[in-house]
Amino acid sequence: MKSYDAGQQGLVQRYYLQSYALATESGLRGHDGFVMHTMAMQSLKLHRPEHCLGLAETGLNRAKGHVDAQTEALFRVVYAHTLAKSGKRRAALAEAEQARTLLTGAPGDEAPFWALAWGPPAASVYSRTAKVHETMGDHRAAAEQYALAATARPADTYARIVALDLVAGAEMHLKRGSIEQACATWHRAMDHMDGVRSVRTRKAVSRMRSDLARFRARGLRCVAELDERGRDFLAGS
Template identity: 30%
Template sequence: MDVKRWLDGVKPRPTTARFIAEALSRKAGTTFTLDDIGLASVVTPETLERSLAHGGGISDVGSRLLGLTRRDLAEDPVALQSVVVPDAWGESLIAWLLSRPEPLPTRELARPSVGKWDVQAIRATTELFANMGFQFGGGHARSALVQYYNREVVPMLDGKFSEPVGRSLYAAAAEITELVAWTAYDLGRHGLAQRYFLQGLRLAQASGDRMLGGLLLADMSHQANYLGRYDQAIQLARAAQEGCRGVATATPMALFCAMEARAHAGNGDEVECARALLEAEKHFAKSNVADDPSWVGYFDAAELASEGAHCYRDLKRPSQAMEFVGQAVGLCDPMYVRTLAFDRLVQAASYVHMGEPVQAATLALEALDLAGPLKSERYLRYIRDLQSDLADYAEEGQVAAFNAAAIEKYSSSSD
């Protein structure tokens, strides 16, 4: 019965798949992998670990990402609930810092044949999905993004292309990989996000774009900070700065320094946070949009102010946090709904720290309305953190109204 179901296309469980591969290997006197027997899409912890690797030839990245996206699209719990491996961050930043230019693979008979229009299509699609993420959260249309990435982008990595097209392809692929990673991160799928970030860094390295590699390291710093691994977050942000010194334009350098400031704030180090934040402001003052890569366009004055607000919220310095968050909200493009919702909740937390819970709850209610159907686990964490801050004021009318509204709106959301 089971064999008939497998022939009909039903995938066996991971343990069963491994037993099948082992039995066939013993029978044939050779080793068969899950890929060899057509069960590559069956998730196993072993195959997931391949996507943590940074080393090896660039040709390995396509197969790693193909396996990872198959598991992602199948929504297999082993992939979605995979854990972050902190050591992988350190290994990747060292490999990237010490990397040298590398030749692209030559594949005269490979398919598909990739041209500059294909690369432009990837960039346009990335921009489209990125804008949806800013407005509706990483969970919105994520399956469509990953499906496009799996079917259209990943196969190109093993295709045929000229040297200039290949470099551009790897850079465009790194950008959309970064977006796929962010959407997983935004949904709280941290192990999955880490694996995409790491492979995106490898693609950026192959493209020869140091600034783009710095962006991936800054992303990993952001995630490490979110997970409470502040020392590693500092290392990742500093690696981005050092690896891009003398190469990056001013705005990306401001971003990298801001990530370091966030990590110091998480660590409770106000002196180092202020120093890194000042460095970010100095770099940003030299920004020239015309010089910057397109992917850093979101990092404007409002975003820098938002980073400062987050820093001083974490340091529990409400007066400074209020100064920054006022700038952030006033300057933020209304398109960035997720950012505005975050900023409002940072502002609310600062009111709690100032001993003004009613004002905090009033702002939080506005944030709930602003967010609408925002699909973001990070946003839900802001809500939960604020509820915790307001726990001593639960009987206040406005605080009770906020708690009731949050429960009504998000009671079906899980941690």
Template identity: 30%
Template sequence: MGPSRRGVLRTGLYSVALTVPGRPEIVDRVQAFRGGRLSRIGMGEVAVVTAMTRRIQELDDQFGTRHARPLAANFLVNTAVPYLRADADENVRAALLSATARLCHLTGYMAVDEGLHGLAQRYYVKALEFADAADDRFAYSGTLRGMSVQATDLGHAATALRLADAAAEGAHGAPQPRRAFFAGQQAHAAQTGDRQTALRHLATAERAMSRADLGGAAFASYDPAALNDHVSQVRWELGDIAGAVASLRASNRGLHVGYQRTTVRRRFMLAERYLRLGHLDVACATWARALDDYPGIDSGRVDERVAAMKALLRPHRGNGAARAVLARADTPARARGAAGVP
């Protein structure tokens, strides 16, 4: 990475740090460490990694991966990993390894969103190594689940289910939202190869969610909206198109306001399913709504849905609504391109 690029990322990273609620000291702690004024770390540095990971994830959810992943990669290489080389008590080191595992997992997830699957796997492997060193089975299982999601998206059904099953082993005795979190992915992974297994895992996820206390934040952002998305995916693969549409609509209604990238992507998917049902006008209206927010999202997987939309609508160019949507899609709002950060 060139000096000018590094400078831009550092400036952006500090700007992000200043927006972390209740953490105005983050920049000072990072600067003190990088400047050599701090050689032994404590729980304050663990809090820095945790808070920055959370804030970067919020940026990813709101604006898309290409805005957020360069910040995550820079913070991981230049702050989190150097922290691991510093002197620390044993409990501090274990907590820092766990926090760094979660940062690696997030960075791998964002690489998946950009279509950088080899890079994503390298981040995931490092996340597993850090989680294992910390003896953090929750972080380890969560990373295996992320790898299963990637394998599912790539069409590797057997690998996806094997990873999902391995991840679910860490859910025994866990709170209900966590059980739903893993069972939902097991259903998603099994959907293309084994109908009965997919439905069994889906029932487990629905049962766990129905028993969950969702008064606070759901585990790892897995909530009824996320479960409905899994229900929709399974119904779609099993040929229940109308059911898939109903579940996806329910998922979209329940999405948290901050999940803008997910909201836009799911609107594109909903439009595709409306078209499959033969509802061209409804599909075009849904695509038009997705395009309203598309310019503010920089995400590889959202871009894939735009490309799919164009291919699906070209045979319908004789329809005025379809022509209008295609015209909007063919007028790019911004340049696209990967950030080029390792």
């Protein structure tokens, strides 16, 4: 997780391969597929859709019938994202909808420990569904799903991830031209960054200040206040 946060993707990949070997040896049904699902997520981050589609589909096929509904939803929503990245819009939306149906259909199921790496399955499904909509250019729907993801995780335990979901939501608001809503969401994100030491949160704040640059000349108070907060954050972290 630390290597992923630091952007050391080569090292991350080696750890994933070791994890896959261990998961296979463990004999836990679905665990090996979950590592493949996680590797697909890394390929998505690296913008390599030609690698992630097969990984996500194979991971899902290994999980179906062997895991609870919430865990299957995690597999399906990542598969949906890989479909969206591959230009298969209709199939992507169908898989994302199936993931949401699985979440609501069996809310009492207990997910295995290895499926809880990023917190409650619902939060991960919302966050990944947001990425499906973002990939297809529906920034309003993406912002809504990122907001759901942020509220679905215990903030004390997952402060960094909550902050990053809110950052992503703010970026969606900005793409829609809703600058005041974007600033308000960025402020919420930075509230969760207090005490968090993370390369990704620092990069997110730097990117925020860059995105705000073109608005500074307009004299918008919300932009000036947020930019100042971002500058102070980077100076002190």
